[in-house]
Amino acid sequence: MTGATGAVGGRVARRLARTGVPVRLLGRDPDRLPDLPGADHAPAARYGDAQAMRRALDGAHTLFLVSAHESPYRVREHTTAVDAAVAVGVERIVYVSFQGAAPDATFTFARDHWDTEAHIRTAEVRHTFLRDNWYLAGLPAMAGTDGVLRGPGGDGRVAAVAHEDIADAAAAVLLDEGTDHDDRVYDLTGPEAFTLAEAADELSRVTGRPVVYVPETREEAYASRAGYGAEDWEVAGWVTSYEAIANGELSAVSDAVPALTGHPAKSFAQFLVENPDSYRHLLAGG
Template identity: 80%
Template structure:
């Protein structure tokens, strides 16, 4: 791949549109593209929350489910980096509306952030949404690449309560959780590929983005214990116990089902995949849980306060 231009130097050409640019993943990808000199257009429901990046322009408000707003926001864009919408009962419709708007606006390529094991009968209910979105993109008149992320490493300390307990119906299943940084670097490599015609094409490809090793939640608790200096434990739950322990959050049934089945997907072995896609795309090893915790001490600060 040709060398990146000097930071802040923006090349000419149609922009790459990045959705979710105010979030943990879209923001990282947008920043990496801007540093590489790629013209970037940032999309979000609330433009005031979008980051200020060199060479980036801010699209007007563009909710996924508003086809006309998405068409306006995507007019003239070459590529769309489509971060999945927040979970909702209507998420598939929102995704398909955004995809149709992109095609209508003349977007030539979509790089979609999907989920590991996306399938119509996936244990994790939200992974089914991703499969339906992928199926719609495959039928659209557009080039595409799917990035199927595993669980986020960031979720492990976040899901551990201040009492030092991580609980869910994951049994002794394994998960190869992945860092946001690794997903962003892999996505950036895919997005930049069009600027380097000598490199491999990612069109029509699906990449499983995972960490370097699959571990149990009990092993994750052990790692959290080592880094925090206090005892962190994993407490397996039955399905009934999982629903009961989450009943007090006031969430709707579909959302609680998503929380519970995310653990059950681990128990079913659907999250144990370890892929070499991150090192293949980025040229460096994927981050493991210990490395993530060293790099992100704020992620477990709530545990230190209780220690």
């Protein structure tokens, strides 16, 4: 289990621990890993450190590989981790990817996921790819305290998904020791696709204050993000994530969440009801 200190990996780790299956948690800093019943902590390892990854993965049957933090070196880190897993005899990799992963994806980070998937496919290992859509939690977070959600998303639709649903789906795949999930790609989405303007309307309804979506051109998007001091590759990822919505690359709704978990995927409205902290900054700024 990688990513156990994060929003997806932590949820998956807790679900697996509750079942009693042997779980090994892997992280760069073992002191930050959660203490879960029946779970042990692997020696510290970074994806890009081949020897450390081999030590951490030695004896494991399945690797749940949560994608590394975005960086110019992410694909290299992923491939190093995959090669280490194969070298020590890991038999299966379940990789957290992104919907629309392709070599020519609009969203630049989705290209990294495609390259990682391609490397896993060439390895002699069983594999499953979980391609997440945008996170529902990201939508209120992208609205500023001024009540404005801005970006070059046009009138495109996004089938955003809840972390909880991703975790349920991932746990279902990991706990199935059969071969039904081998060589499968699952798009994990919410139950509907909606525009960013509709997301702003829903935020307005829930918070009781005006929240609006302001579409930007590409030039306006780069200009409005110039003050963050981020590197060019990171800003490009931010901007192109919106452009992927505008181009319709995140609009497809999948039935993978209900098919894998046995329950419907959460809607944006349901997510907001269950997670008031996600929009508390909008209440403070209203």
